[in-house]
Amino acid sequence: MKRNWPAGASALVWLVLVVGPLYFMVAASLRGRADYLTSSPLKPPSDPTLDNYRTVLGGGFGGYLFNNVVVTAATVAIVVLLGVPAAYAVARSRSKLVQRGFTLLLAGLAIPAQATIIPVYLLITRLNLYDSLTAIILPTAAFALPVATLVLTNSLRDVPKELYEAQTIDGASAFGVLRYLVLPLARPAIVTVVVYTALNAWNGFLFPLVLTQSESSRVLTLGLWNFQGQFGTNVPALLAAVTLSVMPIFVVYLIGRRYLLSGLTAGFGK
């Protein structure tokens, strides 16, 4: 194979830049406070301890984690339940209305969520949903729908039309086709959509920031930010919280890297 020195060298520098901070994060989260302040950040912890993790778990982390799971699961459920039938209709329906709706949906790809936080706040307060998990779920799902529908539609358009026709000759209804043909064939695309939506919901910061307030509806990202104030100079505890927040996604990465990466570039890959 060909060698590529400039790229190889940049790759090596980048490796150090990526691994260094992550190593520091995990190592510091295992140090006592005194050890953190006195020893070199690059040395392994002299006396590793899980105390910081205990502090974090005793400091409300469990509740934030639970909220995060609820928000992520509900967002994914909405996006898949609405997105799959919509993509099926876009790929197969001859209705002008469907194609127009799809065009509108695709225009949504260009709307940055940041620009809409004020009207979304207005909407959510008028619906009496402010400071609830539902408040986070609804706009998060809505902003994931364009990419999700696009990815699903593309995969369904790749299905040879003979397959659809064979089904309907056998007397299947549109719903039957959805159930027995579309769902199995779209499975890889659905996995991509689930990963994309779940990552967005899991790591979301903007909508929780402007739509929730109290401890009981706090999600992980806001919880981390809150820990920063709460723990003050207890950096090891803060980093333990950061490490814990990454763990679930890290586990997914270890199990299904391919799916995770396809979800990350959903809509922008080839």
Add this chain to the structure above:
Amino acid sequence: MHQRPSFWYAAPAFAFFALFAALPMVLVVVLSFTSWDGLGTPQPNGVDNWARLADDGQAYDAVGRTAILMVVSWLVQTPIALLIGVWAAGRQRSRAVLSSIFFLPLLLSTAAIALLWQVMLDPNFGVLQSLGGPLGDVQFLGNPSIVLYTVAFVITWQYVPFHTLLYQGAARAIPKTLYEAATIDGAGRVRQFFHITLPQLRYTIITSSILMIVGSLTTFDTVLILTNGGPGTASRIAPLHMYITGFSGFEMGYASTMAVLLVVVGTGLSLLVMRVTGFRSMTSQQEGA
């Protein structure tokens, strides 16, 4: 003749999107012509907000900072992501292992990344401080003339893996025969990179650039956590200025005006990039190939 899905299969998705994403986009334009403190009812005030924005020195400064951030992070991210992406496209085992490490920052939320870097760059207990050396004395977050570059660096750290992923996928799709032919013609690696790889990646370079441009126009969570716009207002970029105006200053109408401006500028720049680069004609070429 066969059964096709009706409009009603798509209606729920369209309605949901219309209510929680499209309607807010319309509302933000409406709100930009009102005065609203976030509690009562928005009061129409004509073009007051727009007139005020045209005259607002703070807003101009914030837009200027955003422009710097946009240019710097594009200039830094693009060559890095391009080089590493092309490199990671190789099928060697070592490259596969290393790339899986490169992508790790993708797993962290913006909040986690901003907090991690804030801790590391802390002027008193930061990592560079403890390691000593010339970088130990630099006030990365405390010096007004450095802080924007620090923000650009952290954004680079966060997003280069994503763009690397785009380039990796695109580089893998370049037909091998192009390189084989070039090798037969005696073209070296460097010439191959500039005459085959780069032109073949044009489409991806544009996509990636537009994402970076819109990204740096709208991102503010990183800055909110990392510096909260400080020191002073040295890193108060436009979207953060909008957020603070709306949610701390309770001038939601005026903040909406800034939001509209950001969308207009973002869309305008994206279209400009497409026009200048001939994005449209290129897609058709790709399809033909």
